[in-house]
Amino acid sequence: MNISIFGLGYVGAVSLACLSRDGHRVVGVDIDRSKLDLIAAGKTPVVEEGMVDLMQKVATNGLVSVTTDVELAVAQTDISLVCVGTPSAANGSQDQTAVLRLAESMGRAIAAKSTPHVVVFRSTLVPGTVEDVLRPLIERHSGKRDGVDFFLCFQPEFLREGSSIRDYDKPPFTVVGANHPHPVEQLRALFGHLPCKFIQTSVRSAEMMKYCCNNFHALKITFANETARLCAALGVDPFEVMDLVCQDTQLNISRAYLKPGFAFGGSCLPKDLRATSYLAKTRDVKVPMLSAILDSNEDHLDLAFDHVMASGCRRVGFVGLSFKTGTDDLRESPLVALAERLIGKGVALSVYDPEVHLAQLLGANRRYVETHLPHIGQLLKADLAEVIAASELLVVGLSDARVHETLAAHCRPDQQVLDLIQLPNRGAIRAPVTGLCW
Ligand SMILES: NC(=O)c1ccc[n+]([C@@H]2O[C@H](COP(=O)([O-])OP(=O)(O)OC[C@H]3O[C@@H](n4cnc5c(N)ncnc54)[C@H](O)[C@@H]3O)[C@@H](O)[C@H]2O)c1
Structure with missing residues (x-):
């Protein structure tokens, strides 16, 4: 190609x-x-393992040329990969100067072309850039249309400096954000042979997932480093600890807990995070990331509270109350916290949770709910249909097939549903359903 x-x-x-x-x-x-002179001379413009030899080798195959002329490069090729820098501006925003300037030149170059050119953005770009910024720019400067006369797409780059040739040959996967089959076919011809999955998605998801990957990597490194600082203060071997943590591939190094949903709660995570932060403080160890987790969790709870308050509905039904489906443990349940705040604002609540039976609540669990929801006995209903019938808005925090069916059977179009669990049968529910942040 x-x-x-x-x-x-x-x-x-x-x-x-x-x-x-x-x-x-x-x-x-x-x-x-x-950089062009170095490449033309068979030398590498970047210090990377294997690049000196590889550049020498490819200089002899006659397949590489260099130019500063955008029009010429577009005219001579079928597909362009855009890999210009997108550094941070002083205020932290993405400095898109290079990619914007290039898009204008490419637009003018595409204007002069008679065959449909494919432009693949590989630079990391904030979500929406390709479709909302670069597409109109290229269309304006070319006088042509994306998806008809030329094709734009986004393919995040996953290589790491230091091992980039190896990463090029064995990426975690190939992700292509595209709206048309043509650029996908072109990219499959270029990268389809690599030993990994080839995934097509939307342009925006591809742009966003690149940020998520880098953020996740930064989060993992910081987690290990904060853990190490605390371990050092406690005289514990951080390598041994992190090695043990990584050996759990069920809950730790796995998909577990990586699905968006409602705030976390329960009798372990909040208290153990609090204890960790306190311990760090007593040893003069800073763990800002770990200490910020509960604040972020609270922000998530605020989202649900703000949604209910903004709906104007004052008769609200809770479907689920315990901290997760399948348990009657109410301790630090985010649904209990949400209920408590709504009651404080004068909202009339009724609650259905098939696992929560007041007479059977014991010990710390009972004390917790009696402190936070003293009138729990009056709120709890044994019949979900009754809760649905009495509510203007239903807050669904329970993932249970029978519950989902009952919602589909009984919800009315004049009601609203706030979905905290990504309801699987959303389309079957006659009331309008709003996801917490989806
Ligand atoms: N470096 C990495 O490991 C890595 C990994 C994945 C993704 N990315 C992303 O890929 C993009 C490129 O990263 P990089 O590290 O290769 O950047 P870089 O700064 O090393 O190289 C960018 C190149 O673009 C050139 N350039 C600027 N304006 C241009 C224009 N108008 N026309 C032609 N060339 C122009 C610069 O001269 C420079 O040589 C960034 O968006 C980055 O976030 C980088």
């Missing part, structure tokens, strides 16, 4: 080397003449 690569930094230079190694004809474009 004939490929142009814009931006010959870590991502662009490694892509140029690997694609030409794999037999593609590659035109490299950069505004930095010194």
Whole structure:
């Protein structure tokens, strides 16, 4: 294939080397003449394991050329990979100067082309950039239409500096955000042979997931480092601890807990986080990330509270009260906290939870609910249909097939549903359903 690569930094230079190694004809474009000269001389513009040898090798295959001329590069190729830098501006926002300027030039270049060009954005871009900013820009400067005369798509780059050639050859997966089959087919021809999944998604999801991946990596590193600081203060071996943590592939290194939902609660997570923060404080150890978790959890609870208050509904039915489905444990349940706050605002509540039976609540569990919801006995109903009938708005925090069926059978179009659990049968419920943040 004939490929142009814009931006010959870590991502662009490694892509140029690997694609030409794999037999593609590659035109490299950069505004930095010194990088082009190095590539033209068979040298690497970036320090990366394996790049010195690979650049020397590809210089002899005659498949690589370089230019500063955007129009020429677009005219000579079928597909462009955009790998220009998107650094931080002083205020923390993404500085898109390079990609915006390039999009204008590419628009003008596409105007002069008779075949449909594919533009693949590989630079990390804040969600919405391709469809809301770059597409109109390229359409304006080309006088042509995305999806008809040319094709835009977004393919996040996952390589890591230091191991970029290895990562190029063995990425975690290939993700392509596209609205049309043509660019997907082109990218499958380029990257489909790699030993990983090839996934097509929406452009926005692809843009966002790249941020999520990097944020998750930063979060993992910070988690390990905060843990290590605390371990050091306590005389515990942090490597042994983190090694043990990583050996749990059921709950720790797994998909568990990574699905959006309502705030967490229960008798363990909040109290253990509090104890960890307190312990760190007593040892003069700063663990700002761990200490911020409960605040963030509270913000999530606020979201549900604000939604109910803004709805104007004052007769509210809770479907679920315990801290998670399948238990009667009410201690630190976020639904109990939400109920307590709503009652404080004069909201009339009725509650259905098939696991919670007042007569059977014992010990700390009973004391907790009696402190936070002293009139629990009057709120609890044994019949979900009764709760539905009495409510203007239903807050669904219980994931149970029979409950979902009853909601579908009894909810009316004049009611509202706040979904905290990603209801699986949302379409079957006649009342309008709003997800907490989905
Ligand atoms: N470095 C990484 O490990 C990595 C990994 C994944 C994704 N990314 C993302 O990929 C993008 C590129 O990262 P990088 O580290 O390769 O950047 P870099 O700063 O090393 O290289 C960017 C290159 O773009 C060139 N450039 C700027 N304006 C240009 C223009 N108008 N036309 C042509 N070239 C132009 C610059 O001269 C420079 O050579 C960024 O969005 C980054 O977030 C980087």
